Structure formats: C-alpha cells, structure tokens
Amino acid sequence: MTATDRRAAAKREQILTAATRLFVRHGYGGTSMDAVSSEAGVSKQTLYRYFPSKADLLSAFITTELAPHEVFAAVPAEPETEAELRQSLVLLAQSVTGRLLQPPITAALRLVISEAFRITELRDLVRTALPGQLLEVATRQLARAATLGLIRTTRPDLSARLFVGSVFSYVALDGFLRVSPLAPPPVADLEFLVDAFLLSVAIEP
Amino acid sequence: MTATDRRAAAKREQILTAATRLFVRHGYGGTSMDAVSSEAGVSKQTLYRYFPSKADLLSAFITTELAPHEVFAAVPAEPETEAELRQSLVLLAQSVTGRLLQPPITAALRLVISEAFRITELRDLVRTALPGQLLEVATRQLARAATLGLIRTTRPDLSARLFVGSVFSYVALDGFLRVSPLAPPPVADLEFLVDAFLLSVAIEP
DNA sequence: GTCACACTGGACCGTACAGTTTGATCGTGA
DNA sequence: TCACGATCAAACTGTACGGTCCAGTGTGAC
Numbered sequence: 001m002t003a004t005d006r007r008a009a010a011k012r013e014q015i016l017t018a019a020t021r022l023f024v025r026h027g028y029g030g031t032s033m034d035a036v037s038s039e040a041g042v043s044k045q046t047l048y049r050y051f052p053s054k055a056d057l058l059s060a061f062i063t064t065e066l067a068p069h070e071v072f073a074a075v076p077a078e079p080e081t082e083a084e085l086r087q088s089l090v091l092l093a094q095s096v097t098g099r100l101l102q103p104p105i106t107a108a109l110r111l112v113i114s115e116a117f118r119i120t121e122l123r124d125l126v127r128t129a130l131p132g133q134l135l136e137v138a139t140r141q142l143a144r145a146a147t148l149g150l151i152r153t154t155r156p157d158l159s160a161r162l163f164v165g166s167v168f169s170y171v172a173l174d175g176f177l178r179v180s181p182l183a184p185p186p187v188a189d190l191e192f193l194v195d196a197f198l199l200s201v202a203i204e205p
Numbered sequence: 206m207t208a209t210d211r212r213a214a215a216k217r218e219q220i221l222t223a224a225t226r227l228f229v230r231h232g233y234g235g236t237s238m239d240a241v242s243s244e245a246g247v248s249k250q251t252l253y254r255y256f257p258s259k260a261d262l263l264s265a266f267i268t269t270e271l272a273p274h275e276v277f278a279a280v281p282a283e284p285e286t287e288a289e290l291r292q293s294l295v296l297l298a299q300s301v302t303g304r305l306l307q308p309p310i311t312a313a314l315r316l317v318i319s320e321a322f323r324i325t326e327l328r329d330l331v332r333t334a335l336p337g338q339l340l341e342v343a344t345r346q347l348a349r350a351a352t353l354g355l356i357r358t359t360r361p362d363l364s365a366r367l368f369v370g371s372v373f374s375y376v377a378l379d380g381f382l383r384v385s386p387l388a389p390p391p392v393a394d395l396e397f398l399v400d401a402f403l404l405s406v407a408i409e410p
Numbered sequence: 411g412t413c414a415c416a417c418t419g420g421a422c423c424g425t426a427c428a429g430t431t432t433g434a435t436c437g438t439g440a
Numbered sequence: 441t442c443a444c445g446a447t448c449a450a451a452c453t454g455t456a457c458g459g460t461c462c463a464g465t466g467t468g469a470c
Binding site: 046 | 415418420
C-alpha cells in the first residue's frame with residue numbers, strides 16, 4: 001500500500017466520519033452535501049470524488065454502522081450445556097442492546113427504516129445487515145439447543161421471536177422514539193428476561 | 206352543524222385521505238404539496254386553508270393513524286381467570302399485529318421514527334400514541350393479574366416486555382424493513398407466543 | 411525537475427419545492 | 441337577486457440543494 005493509497009483511505013474515512021456526525025444529528029434529509037464537505041474540511045470536488053452521490057454516502061454510512069460482525073462475534077456459537085446456553089443468551093442480549101442503542105447505530109436504523117426501503121440496493125444490504133439476521137441466528141441456535149436436549153420447543157422460530165423480540169424492544173420501543181440516547185438496560189434485567197424465556201422452553205413440565 | 210361545516214369537514218377529509226395515500230407510497234420527503242393538491246383534486250389555496258403547512262399535514266396524518274383507541278378497545282380490560290387472561294393476551298397480540306401491519310400505520314410509524322423525533326410537538330404526541338402506550342398498558346395488566354394470583358412475576362414491567370416485544374417484533378423486525386405489506390401472522394403463531402409467555406410466568410413449576 | 415494527480419475555494423446550473431398572490435368562477439344563505 | 445366566502449387554475453417568489461465546472465496550488469512518484 002503506497003502513501004497515496006493511505007492518504008486516500010484517510011480522506012475517505014475523514015469524510016465518512018463527518019457525514020456520520022451530521023446524519024446522526026440531522027438525519028439524511030437534514031444533511032446537505034455542502035454541510036458534509038464543510039464539516040469534513042474538504043472541498044466539494046473531493047467529496048464527490050470519494051462518494052459520487054449522496055446516496056453513496058448514505059450507503060457507506062449504513063454498511064459501516066450496521067455490519068453484523070461484532071454483535072454475533074461476541075456470542076459463543078456452540079453452547080453445550082444449559083449454563084452455557086444461558087450465558088450465550090445473556091451475552092447476545094447485552095451485545096444487541098449495548099451496540100444498537102449507540103447513537104450512530106440507532107441513527108442508521110432510523111435511516112434504513114425511513115429512506116432506504118425505497119432504495120433497492122440498500123434493501124438487499126439490510127437483509128444481510130444487523131437486525132435482519134437476528135431472528136435467523138437465534139432460530140438456528142435454539143433449534144440446535146433443542147436437538148441437544150437443552151430446551152424444548154416445537155417452533156424454534158417462534159421461540160426465537162419471543163426472546164429476540166423482548167431484547168429488540170429496547171431498541172424499537174424505547175430507542176427509536178427518544179431524542180437523547182437511551183442507556184443500555186442493566187444486566188440484571190437482561191438476565192431476568194433470559195431466565196423468563198428459558199422457563200418458557202424448559203424441558204420438563 | 207350547518208351544510209358549510211359539513212362540506213368543510215368533507216374537504217378536510219378528502220385532503221387528508223389523498224395525503225395519506227401519498228405519504229404511504231412516497232414518504233414525507235417524497236410527497237410535495239403540489240402532488241397532494243393534485244391527488245386531492247383541490248387547489249393549493251384550499252389545501253393551505255385547511256392545513257397551513259406541510260408539517261400540519263404530517264401531524265394530522267400521524268394523529269389519525271396512530272390513535273391508540275381501537276387497539277386497546279379490542280382487549281377486555283379486566284380478566285378474572287387464567288383463561289380470560291390468555292384470551293385477552295391473544296386478542297391484544299392479534300389487535301396489535303392486525304392493525305400495526307397495515308400500510309398506512311406502518312408508514313406513519315416510519316415517519317414518526319425518522320422525521321418526527323426532531324419536531325417537538327410530534328414527540329409529545331407519540332408518547333401518548335400507539336406504541337408508546339403498549340408497554341405501560343401491558344405492565345398494568347400483568348401487575349393486576351399478578352395480584353389476582355393468575356400469574357407470578359416479580360417484575361411485571363419486564364414480563365410485559367417479554368410479551369409485547371415478541372408481538373411487536375412482527376412490526377419492528379419484519380414490517381419496517383419490507384417494501385410490500387406483510388400479512389399478519391397466523392393466530393396459531395400468536396397463540397403459541399402467548400402460551401410460551403404464560404409458561405414463563407406460570408404460578409407453579 | 412517535471413509531470414500527473416489530488417485538492418481547494420468558490421462560482422455556477424438546474425431544478426424542485428414550500429408557500430403566496432391574483433383574478434376569475436361558483437354556490438349558498440339572506 | 442345580491443353579496444360574500446369558498447374554490448379553482450395558474451403564475452410567481454424565494455430558497456435550498458445536488459451536482460458540475462474552473463482556475464489555481466500543493467505534492468508524491470519517477
């Protein structure tokens with residue numbers, strides 16, 4: 001990687017960071033390209049060199065913020081015992097609320113929900129991004145736990161919904177409608193939710 | 206009510222209906238006042254007589270679509286037995302998914318989430334509107350059920366979140382990210398969720 | 411040293427759009 | 441029948457904004 005390349009990457013980063021700040025604070029419609037170039041300390045021509053259109057900027061913002069990796073990385077993939085399963089669920093809950101309630105991510109989700117559903121490329125992107133994956137990952141995990149005999153459920157998809165839904169409610173019901181960022185819920189509460197959920201899929205009657 | 210009043214109300218309705226159609230299809234930013242006046246078959250002057258600004262139109266749209274009455278009206282307020290409680294929860298789940306997945310309401314929620322959180326008046330409005338009330342109403346119901354001995358929970362608020370979250374996930378995780386409207390989930394699925402939830406708050410192990 | 415290229419600042423273009431104004435027409439209530 | 445208020449169509453205003461263009465400056469690669 002040459003020095004020019006490095007400088008180019010830095011410029012791109014610098015622009016995207018500025019755009020992020022503005023998107024978070026003023027939304028997509030409320031952010032003009034002039035404002036971005038000024039906030040980034042970069043001429044408009046340079047801005048347009050790195051992001052040929054405003055939609056590209058939005059796209060980059062969303063892909064960056066909603067990359068699903070970290071959330072799922074935090075979760076041990078293959079719990080073998082009830083205790084491990086419980087811990088895995090608590091970690092998932094913590095990870096989801098901890099990350100998704102951060103202002104840039106909440107803002108990205110807001111934008112996806114409002115603008116992106118009309119922009120074709122972004123729709124596909126969302127399906128593979130964070131919240132689109134939540135139900136599927138949880139369903140797979142629970143199905144696996146069921147075959148291992150750790151839990152009992154005839155409908156892993158619905159059981160997953162029960163759990164994921166309650167966790168995601170911190171984002172959907174509390175986070176979205178608030179102006180100031182919402183503090184992540186206390187771990188004790190998440191543990192309560194996990195334990196309640198585990199009761200609903202407990203092996204024995 | 207004089208004939209003029211009646212005519213005025215009809216005109217207002219006619220405009221709001223047209224605006225609703227456009228907001229649903231193209232969002233707030235994508236809907237121009239020219240388009241509204243044309244869709245309503247009404248001159249711009251008349252449009253502005255009834256709605257002095259575009260924000261007023263948005264406000265009226267949201268208040269109309271997100272009035273919480275019907276959803277809660279469908280739910281029997283005071284279940285006295287376990288069976289009644291179960292039925293009450295199933296009805297709530299049906300009512301919430303049935304209504305909130307309808308295109309105009311999903312659109313209204315999208316708009317609230319994206320635009321309205323910056324507009325002060327709308328924020329207050331949202332708190333008393335539909336999704337803002339869900340958790341509180343459910344919490345009250347469950348707390349009451351707990352004192353009646355129908356269920357057992359030390360944290361009615363979290364139990365409510367477990368249930369409401371799973372139901373609302375149909376809106377938040379499936380509805381928001383889709384383009385074409387999402388069919389409401391089969392009643393059997395909702396019953397599954399209710400029964401699973403009830404297991405998590407069952408009186409006796 | 412020089413060439414290509416990134417970058418800057420700012421002017422510029424076209425357009426879309428919220429909201430206003432005008433002047434004519436129509437319906438209704440007295 | 442008359443007058444007033446509601447309505448209409450359409451032109452108009454001001455502005456904000458996405459995107460382009462230009463002339464000039466710095467800088468790394470060879």
